[in-house]
Amino acid sequence: MRRVAITGLGAICALGRNVAEFTDSLGQGRSGIGPIESAGCAGLRFPNGAEVRGYSHQPYFDDRRADFMDRFAQFAVIAAREAVENAGVRWTPASRENAAIVTGSCVGGQGTEDIGFQEVYKLGHSRVHPLTIPKTMANAGASHISMEFGITGPSFTISTACSSAGHAIGQAFWMVRTGAADLAIAGGSEAPFSFGILKAWEAMRVVSPDTCRPFSKDRRGMILGEGSAMFVLEPLEAAEARGARIHAEIAGFGMSSDACHITQPSPEGAARGMRAALRDAGLAPEQIGYINAHGTATQANDVTETAAIRSVFGAHADKLAVSSTKSMHGHALGAAAALECLAAVIALRDGLLPPTANFTQPDPECDLDVIPNHARAAQVEYALSNSFAFGGLNAVLALRKG
Amino acid sequence: MSDDLIQRVLKVIATSKRIPLETVAIDSDFQQLTIDSMDAVEILFALENEFDVSIPDDAVRAVRNVRQMCEGVEKLLAAKPADPAVKL
Numbered sequence: 001m002r003r004v005a006i007t008g009l010g011a012i013c014a015l016g017r018n019v020a021e022f023t024d025s026l027g028q029g030r031s032g033i034g035p036i037e038s039a040g041c042a043g044l045r046f047p048n049g050a051e052v053r054g055y056s057h058q059p060y061f062d063d064r065r066a067d068f069m070d071r072f073a074q075f076a077v078i079a080a081r082e083a084v085e086n087a088g089v090r091w092t093p094a095s096r097e098n099a100a101i102v103t104g105s106c107v108g109g110q111g112t113e114d115i116g117f118q119e120v121y122k123l124g125h126s127r128v129h130p131l132t133i134p135k136t137m138a139n140a141g142a143s144h145i146s147m148e149f150g151i152t153g154p155s156f157t158i159s160t161a162c163s164s165a166g167h168a169i170g171q172a173f174w175m176v177r178t179g180a181a182d183l184a185i186a187g188g189s190e191a192p193f194s195f196g197i198l199k200a201w202e203a204m205r206v207v208s209p210d211t212c213r214p215f216s217k218d219r220r221g222m223i224l225g226e227g228s229a230m231f232v233l234e235p236l237e238a239a240e241a242r243g244a245r246i247h248a249e250i251a252g253f254g255m256s257s258d259a260c261h262i263t264q265p266s267p268e269g270a271a272r273g274m275r276a277a278l279r280d281a282g283l284a285p286e287q288i289g290y291i292n293a294h295g296t297a298t299q300a301n302d303v304t305e306t307a308a309i310r311s312v313f314g315a316h317a318d319k320l321a322v323s324s325t326k327s328m329h330g331h332a333l334g335a336a337a338a339l340e341c342l343a344a345v346i347a348l349r350d351g352l353l354p355p356t357a358n359f360t361q362p363d364p365e366c367d368l369d370v371i372p373n374h375a376r377a378a379q380v381e382y383a384l385s386n387s388f389a390f391g392g393l394n395a396v397l398a399l400r401k402g
Numbered sequence: 403m404s405d406d407l408i409q410r411v412l413k414v415i416a417t418s419k420r421i422p423l424e425t426v427a428i429d430s431d432f433q434q435l436t437i438d439s440m441d442a443v444e445i446l447f448a449l450e451n452e453f454d455v456s457i458p459d460d461a462v463r464a465v466r467n468v469r470q471m472c473e474g475v476e477k478l479l480a481a482k483p484a485d486p487a488v489k490l
Contacts, residue, residue, distance in 0.1 A: 063420055064419070064420040067420070067444075068440075126456070127447060127450060127451075129444075129447060130440070130443040130444050130446075130447045131440070131444065134440070
């Protein structure tokens with residue numbers, strides 16, 4: 001089986017419009033959380049989100065192209081463009097045919113759907129805009145990426161709530177590892193800031209009224225985020241042969257299901273996911289130096305995740321650095337795992353572990369080294385990126401320094 | 403067919419397709435204007451809104467050019483109950 005290198009990185013989210021800005025924000029421990037601007041939120045119990053502030057399609061897409069794309073699909077293409085350029089991919093008809101695209105999205109273009117449904121339900125109009133379907137479909141990101149680059153190989157989208165992008169990157173990794181594809185663009189994108197979606201999240205009572213404080217005693221819930229991160233994956237050997245920069249390697253991928261509850265997380269399920277990733281990578285727990293946690297800052301997740309990490313790593317859990325970058329880029333649902341995998345890749349590459357921002361006081365039930373508030377210089381060889389979705393579907397990526 | 407109706411149809415096409423109004427004429431056919439099937443349904447949606455009519459699926463299958471489109475709209479308007487708000 002082939003080793004798999006990450007040779008291209010792309011991102012757009014509350015922390016910046018590209019990977020350089022994203023990296024800088026993480027290094028500074030600067031949060032992108034602020035008052036929600038892109039959707040009405042009158043009467044909502046929470047006013048804050050992690051948005052791509054001031055976003056307009058215009059520097060990225062002409063008006064007619066943008067007509068066909070929900071914001072989530074635009075983010076996917078913007079991040080994919082940066083990743084492909086960063087990797088220095090030189091396309092040929094053969095390479096386009098042997099390339100795969102695997103994207104993750106949880107809600108797809110529900111923002112578009114929300115507008116369309118208002119037309120008929122609220123405004124009493126008799127018709128909905130005909131682009132509502134192609135803009136809403138969750139695979140629109142993958143489709144627009146394929147059209148952008150003329151990629152004719154296997155392309156599909158995975159929707160597993162907050163693990164979507166983790167499952168997507170994992171599948172793409174396995175495809176490149178086994179030779180099912182010679183190159184893959186993988187990641188996730190999401191744009192959930194729409195009044196109907198926000199009301200649905202409000203009803204879940206898991207969104208914080210102020211900010212996101214993972215692992216902190218006074219945490220009050222998650223903060224929704226949006227954006228996209230995309231990666232170019234290729235066989236390590238081929239990447240080295242063409243002199244590409246290796247940002248990191250994907251060493252393994254593990255999945256599990258809680259088979260327990262539709263929203264309540266289970267420590268056993270999370271632990272099984274981490275063990276599966278270690279096994280797939282051929283790693284011992286002691287080899288891991290950093291975990292980018294799922295770390296949503298809900299009461300349930302952070303305690304459960306801590307217990308899961310302790311059960312997998314035993315005494316080594318006290319030597320591990322663990323942080324939740326959701327404290328800065330928010331919980332971007334189907335894009336979350338991609339943003340977090342990117343944060344972990346940058347941490348390995350640059351030797352700078354991102355902090356858990358907004359941290360105020362330790363919680364005895366979350367007694368891990370969570371890198372409070374300030375990034376930490378540390379050379380780490382292997383890292384995990386955890387994603388544990390509603391519905392109990394878990395995806396864990398194991399990364400190796402490039 | 404009234405000039406007003408034609409102008410409104412041309413404007414709907416240009417706006418939906420995001421092309422200059424002067425590039426659309428009564429004798430343009432859809433192929434010349436590179437109107438594909440998705441563009442066509444968008445234009446139908448906009449025509450329905452503009453003229454407050456409902457365009458049946460069967461009525462659009464044979465339409466290949468702007469003139470046929472205008473004729474179709476005219477027919478639908480003629481079949482509509484009298485409405486003082488529609489000035490034609």
